[in-house]
Amino acid sequence: MLDAHPRATDIPSGTEAPPIVTFEGVTKRYPGIIANDSIDMEFRAGEVHVLLGENGAGKSTLVSMLSGLQQPDDGRILIDGVEKPIGSPGEALEIGISTVFQHSMLVPSLTLVENATLGRKWWQKPDREGTAQVMNAAAERIGVRLDPMALTGDLSLGERQQAEITRALMRGARFLILDEATAMLTPDDAARLGELMRRLAAEGMAVVFITHKLNEAVAYGDRVSVLRLGKKVGGLSPEELKSLDPQEATNAVVQLMFGTREASTGERDRPDATTVDRSAKPTLELLALYAKSGRVPLENIEFKVWPGEILGIAGIDGNGQKQLASTIAGQAPVSDGRIILDGAYIDKMTIGQRREKGLRYVTDDRLGEGTVGTFPMSINLLLKEIGQTPYWRGGIEQPEAIRENARQKVKEFDIRTPSIDTPVGKLSGGNIQKVLLARELAGAARVVIFEKPTYGLDLANIAATKMRIREAAQSGAAVILISTELDELLELSHRIAVMDQGRVAGIVENEDGARHKIGALMSGAEK
Amino acid sequence: MNTQTMTDDTVQTTEMRQKLRSIAGVLLMSLGPVLMAFILSGVILLILKVNPFSYYGYVFGRGLLSPTGVQATLTRMGPLLLIAASLIVAFRAGIWNLGGDAQFLVGAVFCAAATPLMAPHVPVWLGLLAGAAISAIFGGLWALLPAFLRAYQGLNEIITTLMMNFLGISLASVLVKLVFLDPSTTVPQTRTLAVEDRLPTLFGTTISSGLIIGLVAILAVHFVMTRTAFGLRLRVVGGNASAAVHAGLAVPLLTVMVFAISGGLAGLSGGVAILGQYGNVRADWNPAYSLSIVPLVFLARFNGFAAIGFVGLFSILSIGAESAARRTGVPNYFTLVTIGILLVMLAVSEYYSAKRQKAGA
Numbered sequence: 001m002l003d004a005h006p007r008a009t010d011i012p013s014g015t016e017a018p019p020i021v022t023f024e025g026v027t028k029r030y031p032g033i034i035a036n037d038s039i040d041m042e043f044r045a046g047e048v049h050v051l052l053g054e055n056g057a058g059k060s061t062l063v064s065m066l067s068g069l070q071q072p073d074d075g076r077i078l079i080d081g082v083e084k085p086i087g088s089p090g091e092a093l094e095i096g097i098s099t100v101f102q103h104s105m106l107v108p109s110l111t112l113v114e115n116a117t118l119g120r121k122w123w124q125k126p127d128r129e130g131t132a133q134v135m136n137a138a139a140e141r142i143g144v145r146l147d148p149m150a151l152t153g154d155l156s157l158g159e160r161q162q163a164e165i166t167r168a169l170m171r172g173a174r175f176l177i178l179d180e181a182t183a184m185l186t187p188d189d190a191a192r193l194g195e196l197m198r199r200l201a202a203e204g205m206a207v208v209f210i211t212h213k214l215n216e217a218v219a220y221g222d223r224v225s226v227l228r229l230g231k232k233v234g235g236l237s238p239e240e241l242k243s244l245d246p247q248e249a250t251n252a253v254v255q256l257m258f259g260t261r262e263a264s265t266g267e268r269d270r271p272d273a274t275t276v277d278r279s280a281k282p283t284l285e286l287l288a289l290y291a292k293s294g295r296v297p298l299e300n301i302e303f304k305v306w307p308g309e310i311l312g313i314a315g316i317d318g319n320g321q322k323q324l325a326s327t328i329a330g331q332a333p334v335s336d337g338r339i340i341l342d343g344a345y346i347d348k349m350t351i352g353q354r355r356e357k358g359l360r361y362v363t364d365d366r367l368g369e370g371t372v373g374t375f376p377m378s379i380n381l382l383l384k385e386i387g388q389t390p391y392w393r394g395g396i397e398q399p400e401a402i403r404e405n406a407r408q409k410v411k412e413f414d415i416r417t418p419s420i421d422t423p424v425g426k427l428s429g430g431n432i433q434k435v436l437l438a439r440e441l442a443g444a445a446r447v448v449i450f451e452k453p454t455y456g457l458d459l460a461n462i463a464a465t466k467m468r469i470r471e472a473a474q475s476g477a478a479v480i481l482i483s484t485e486l487d488e489l490l491e492l493s494h495r496i497a498v499m500d501q502g503r504v505a506g507i508v509e510n511e512d513g514a515r516h517k518i519g520a521l522m523s524g525a526e527k
Numbered sequence: 528m529n530t531q532t533m534t535d536d537t538v539q540t541t542e543m544r545q546k547l548r549s550i551a552g553v554l555l556m557s558l559g560p561v562l563m564a565f566i567l568s569g570v571i572l573l574i575l576k577v578n579p580f581s582y583y584g585y586v587f588g589r590g591l592l593s594p595t596g597v598q599a600t601l602t603r604m605g606p607l608l609l610i611a612a613s614l615i616v617a618f619r620a621g622i623w624n625l626g627g628d629a630q631f632l633v634g635a636v637f638c639a640a641a642t643p644l645m646a647p648h649v650p651v652w653l654g655l656l657a658g659a660a661i662s663a664i665f666g667g668l669w670a671l672l673p674a675f676l677r678a679y680q681g682l683n684e685i686i687t688t689l690m691m692n693f694l695g696i697s698l699a700s701v702l703v704k705l706v707f708l709d710p711s712t713t714v715p716q717t718r719t720l721a722v723e724d725r726l727p728t729l730f731g732t733t734i735s736s737g738l739i740i741g742l743v744a745i746l747a748v749h750f751v752m753t754r755t756a757f758g759l760r761l762r763v764v765g766g767n768a769s770a771a772v773h774a775g776l777a778v779p780l781l782t783v784m785v786f787a788i789s790g791g792l793a794g795l796s797g798g799v800a801i802l803g804q805y806g807n808v809r810a811d812w813n814p815a816y817s818l819s820i821v822p823l824v825f826l827a828r829f830n831g832f833a834a835i836g837f838v839g840l841f842s843i844l845s846i847g848a849e850s851a852a853r854r855t856g857v858p859n860y861f862t863l864v865t866i867g868i869l870l871v872m873l874a875v876s877e878y879y880s881a882k883r884q885k886a887g888a
Contacts, residue, residue: 329773372762383763
């Protein structure tokens with residue numbers, strides 16, 4: 001039996017608001033997998049209910065049943081204590097359930113007011129003035145400042161999410177689902193969203209908050225539920241959360257998620273510097289590199305990476321990191337400057353030639369450019385080797401060799417997949433990342449670029465990915481690690497370059513005080 | 528689900544079962560719409576006070592069961608199969624070449640202009656080969672402008688290929704009327720290829736060996752697209768163009784090649800129609816095969832074998848309808864009504880399969 005909140009029933013009902021939505025033994029099955037296995041859960045007014053779990057633990061399925069996109073195969077859903085199915089997203093809205101996703105659902109070419117009037121009947125004239133007033137009132141109620149006449153496309157993602165929450169309130173939402181809403185936000189915007197959650201709960205709303213970040217869960221949540229492999233494995237009640245300090249609460253959650261405490265601490269020590277051989281020739285060298293075509297043009301980038309070294313690239317997201325990676329890999333043109341790999345100029349080479357020279361690029365856009373989602377996993381493992389022996393001979397596919405390669409990679413990289421023929425798009429994020437790692441780290445890699453390699457992964461997959469990054473360096477490759485997580489960079493890199501508006505603001509040795517220096521460079525203090 | 532703990536046997540049986548189920552699903556999704564289309568067309572015939580059973584009796588009696596009808600059906604399949612092959616290459620690569628009608632006609636016109644002039648001076652086989660090559664080359668050339676616009680400027684090829692249809696069909700007509708006119712007749716048409724210089728017929732029947740060319744082409748295309756590195760590259764471009772760039776594929780070059788191959792096959796289809804059946808092109812001739820084959824290729828889910836089946840069915844219907852039209856008074860373009868309904872049914876089945884897939888995701 002599940003060890004759901006054994007205490008929930010002990011608490012006298014008078015002290016808590018009644019649940020708006022109750023799940024009783026809710027089960028959802030997909031072919032080959034039980035996504036949600038008899039989940040019991042209550043979502044109460046005035047509470048921020050945090051859902052935690054690894055990738056593929058069943059959070060998204062649970063949310064899609066809450067928002068009416070999916071129907072449970074078994075079990076009951078109670079609304080205000082009465083059994084009632086949530087048959088469609090429309091019905092969910094009628095009940096007052098609204099969802100805010102990590103990607104904005106507003107139309108960028110319309111103003112906020114126009115977005116808010118979209119739900120009206122087609123024969124009604126959009127009442128911009130009136131709607132703007134209602135919007136301002138709703139925003140004020142929850143302490144959000146926004147300009148209803150602003151064009152949505154001009155706003156930051158954080159501002160758009162605030163606008164979406166405001167719009168949900170205008171539509172009478174009393175139950176708000178924030179599905180990984182902080183994943184794409186800057187730390188400041190994420191903190192602002194956290195405060196907003198607290199205010200919404202104080203207003204008497206039920207908030208369901210899905211996140212990967214344990215510190216957010218502990219900081220903003222009233223109640224935590226942990227899912228693992230489709231089952232609810234436990235959680236923290238409001239009383240438990242209050243009585244524990246943040247560190248203790250985090251440890252408790254980690255233990256629930258992984259059954260161990262180790263995953264959270266990891267190896268906090270410095271990277272092993274003995275593998276780096278700076279007396280040797282640098283493997284990769286960038287000389288006064290300019291690339292003007294991207295959204296953030298690169299200007300005068302210069303650095304060297306030695307064999308066995310991990311060079312971290314820090315910086316706030318969108319300061320040219322993506323352009324840097326794709327320029328080195330050959331996906332974006334160089335406008336000036338040179339790139340040298342093992343003593344040879346590669347800046348005029350094609351993507352394929354650079355790969356043959358040993359350049360590897362683990363992209364962060366795993367489904368967008370890393371894989372073809374509809375193709376079998378086994379083919380995606382060979383996407384960059386199409387036509388090469390032994391998988392193709394004389395241009396003809398050799399199915400057995402392709403399958404054998406996939407079976408081997410599944411074992412070696414612990415890829416969890418129903419079958420090697422499963423379309424890669426159906427795998428969880430962590431397993432898609434393993435497919436990419438398996439593909440890029442195959443063969444003789446000389447330079448490996450990891451772009452936000454742990455983004456969106458759960459702790460177990462983060463640990464596995466970090467291990468692969470270290471192994472790549474230990475095998476003698478020069479590693480470039482692009483990340484927005486400073487802790488990750490400090491844990492793995494030997495040196496850290498800070499990028500700011502398409503330039504390298506400075507390169508810092510990873511020694512005592514590095515964190516402070518990087519912070520100063522990122523904020524632009526040391527220019 | 529943990530694959531490692533499974534024995535090989537269970538893996539194989541589940542794989543088999545999955546395969547069977549997916550085959551059954553494909554059959555249902557492909558044949559279901561066909562059946563529904565016949566039923567609904569039958570209802571329309573009833574409204575027109577025509578007995579649908581006798582109508583379809585005439586259609587299949589002529590198109591499938593009479594010896595001359597079946598030969599006509601099989602002969603028509605040749606060019607149609609080439610069109611289907613042309614579309615499968617493009618669609619699998621994610622390129623919506625809807626300019627097949629013009630590519631067909633331009634190929635046909637140049638072939639019809641050149642071959643009768645060559646025929647008296649060269650062996651038959653060489654004349655035929657040259658004629659076929661000319662049709663393929665000009666069909667491919669006609670696809671190049673949309674190809675470059677798509678590959679290097681990102682212009683939507685649906686628009687450009689459709690526009691090129693208007694130009695190509697008019698150009699073909701102008702060429703026939705002004706340039707390639709047969710001086711010995713008053714009818715605006717090209718010189719006629721003598722019957723003994725045309726593609727040989729098969730086994731003493733009237734079936735043109737164009738059928739063989741069509742079958743070979745579509746099977747070759749199916750093999751290339753599903754089993755070769757080149758085909759996989761094209762499918763990667765079609766499946767996710769950003770992934771193709773990321774994987775280092777020369778996407779613009781592959782795009783141009785797809786257009787050239789697709790246009791070439793459409794042009795060859797025109798050539799085969801001339802060399803095997805018609806012998807000349809009359810001004811304003813436009814059978815518009817390509818746009819009729821598009822829905823069939825979709826019905827076949829871009830599968831070469833399934834496409835052979837659907838093209839065969841379409842051939843039977845269009846040949847049979849010509850005879851049924853005379854006997855029942857139903858105009859012979861009633862075939863288009865059936866095909867139109869088939870398209871709608873296809874959309875409906877597509878909707879349900881997408882919904883099913885979504886539920887299974």
